Amino acid sequence: MRAVLCKQWGPPESLVVENLPDLSAGPDEVVVSVKACGVAFPDVLTIQGKYQIKPAFPFSPGNEIAGIVSSVGSNITAFKPGDAVLGRGKTGGCAEEVIATPENLWPLPAGVDFTVAAGFGMNYATSYHALRDRGQLKAGETLMVLGASGGVGLAAVELGKMMGARVIACASTEEKLETCRRFGADEVINYETGNLRDAVKQLTGDKGVDVIYDPVGDRFADPAVRCMAWGGRYLVVGFAAGAIPKIPLNLALLKGCSIVGVWWGGLTKADPKRANAVFAELLAMVASGKIKPYISATYPLERTGDALKDLMTRKVQGKIVVVTGR
Numbered sequence: 001m002r003a004v005l006c007k008q009w010g011p012p013e014s015l016v017v018e019n020l021p022d023l024s025a026g027p028d029e030v031v032v033s034v035k036a037c038g039v040a041f042p043d044v045l046t047i048q049g050k051y052q053i054k055p056a057f058p059f060s061p062g063n064e065i066a067g068i069v070s071s072v073g074s075n076i077t078a079f080k081p082g083d084a085v086l087g088r089g090k091t092g093g094c095a096e097e098v099i100a101t102p103e104n105l106w107p108l109p110a111g112v113d114f115t116v117a118a119g120f121g122m123n124y125a126t127s128y129h130a131l132r133d134r135g136q137l138k139a140g141e142t143l144m145v146l147g148a149s150g151g152v153g154l155a156a157v158e159l160g161k162m163m164g165a166r167v168i169a170c171a172s173t174e175e176k177l178e179t180c181r182r183f184g185a186d187e188v189i190n191y192e193t194g195n196l197r198d199a200v201k202q203l204t205g206d207k208g209v210d211v212i213y214d215p216v217g218d219r220f221a222d223p224a225v226r227c228m229a230w231g232g233r234y235l236v237v238g239f240a241a242g243a244i245p246k247i248p249l250n251l252a253l254l255k256g257c258s259i260v261g262v263w264w265g266g267l268t269k270a271d272p273k274r275a276n277a278v279f280a281e282l283l284a285m286v287a288s289g290k291i292k293p294y295i296s297a298t299y300p301l302e303r304t305g306d307a308l309k310d311l312m313t314r315k316v317q318g319k320i321v322v323v324t325g326r
């Protein structure tokens with residue numbers, strides 16, 4: 001089977017594609033023939049050794065897969081060869097095969113294609129967990145999303161609207177802002193060309209925003225915290241712009257606000273039952289069409305490096321997915 005491999009920390013150009021022996025399942029494992037694998041900013045960080053999790057070399061990037069079960073271990077009863085599935089691999093997903101365990105696999109619902117199945121999980125789960133569990137977002141509150149046309153950002157826009165919030169989307173180009181409008185943003189701000197604080201003041205008066213969803217960090221974070229309403233919640237989701245910002249804590253005091261960390265991967269380890277319940281709820285929403293993940297591009301397996309490069313250079317909207325051609 002072909003696999004994209006990271007053999008040393010480095011940029012996307014340092015990934016290689018190699019032929020490896022086919023995988024075989026241990027007694028409690030499932031081998032999935034991968035059709036599609038979602039990739040995201042954490043993969044960009046992981047291959048450079050900049051992510052909080054550092055896999056052993058060589059590894060394949062990508063964690064969210066959809067495909068067909070090709071073989072199962074002797075103890076597996078929940079799946080059989082030929083089943084269409086989605087889920088998280090134990091081994092990296094940018095490969096023609098992955099090994100998975102049954103608790104991280106779900107049957108593919110009718111009407112959901114492999115690309116969407118591999119492209120919604122992490123973004124929507126992160127944003128749903130963030131807004132509902134960590135941010136306690138309520139209907140009628142104002143939600144501001146930074147990096148709002150990106151993977152987790154666009155999911156937060158769509159889910160925030162579904163939860164009854166007034167959604168203000170922030171992004172760097174008019175085209176990206178138009179995408180945010182399409183996914184439900186009530187108002188938009190170009191935070192590259194405009195002054196964020198002035199724009200928020202114009203939209204909310206002196207009140208500010210109740211919940212801020214921040215997957216961007218760096219120079220965008222400080223002005224955003226200054227836009228918080230009294231009693232607001234600032235959700236720390238990621239640092240796509242580079243630096244981990246240092247926020248003066250007096251701002252939390254002055255605004256009576258909370259600065260709240262969000263880590264979906266951490267929840268899957270700390271409370272797998274809760275994480276699986278969140279995931280199952282979202283999968284049902286995708287299957288019923290209540291949420292409509294935006295897959296803006298697909299890349300063949302050998303162009304995985306280009307996919308990660310596009311994420312690094314702010315070219316991606318919504319989600320991108322690598323397809324194996326299997």
Ligand SMILES: NC(=O)c1ccc[n+]([C@@H]2O[C@H](COP(=O)([O-])OP(=O)(O)OC[C@H]3O[C@@H](n4cnc5c(N)ncnc54)[C@H](OP(=O)(O)O)[C@@H]3O)[C@@H](O)[C@H]2O)c1
Pocket residue numbers: 040041042045122123126147148149150151152153170171172173176215216236237238239240241242262263264265311312313314316318
């Ligand atoms: N906490 C969690 O559980 C969790 C889960 C998934 C992802 N994350 C983190 O969330 C962040 C976003 O992930 P994602 O997959 O949604 O990424 P993405 O699709 O690439 O979106 C990131 C957005 O950040 C903005 N951005 C600003 N400066 C940037 C820069 N220098 N380089 C790249 N993007 C920049 C871009 O929008 P504009 O051009 O409009 O500014 C882009 O749309 C990452 O830090 C990732 O590690 C966290």
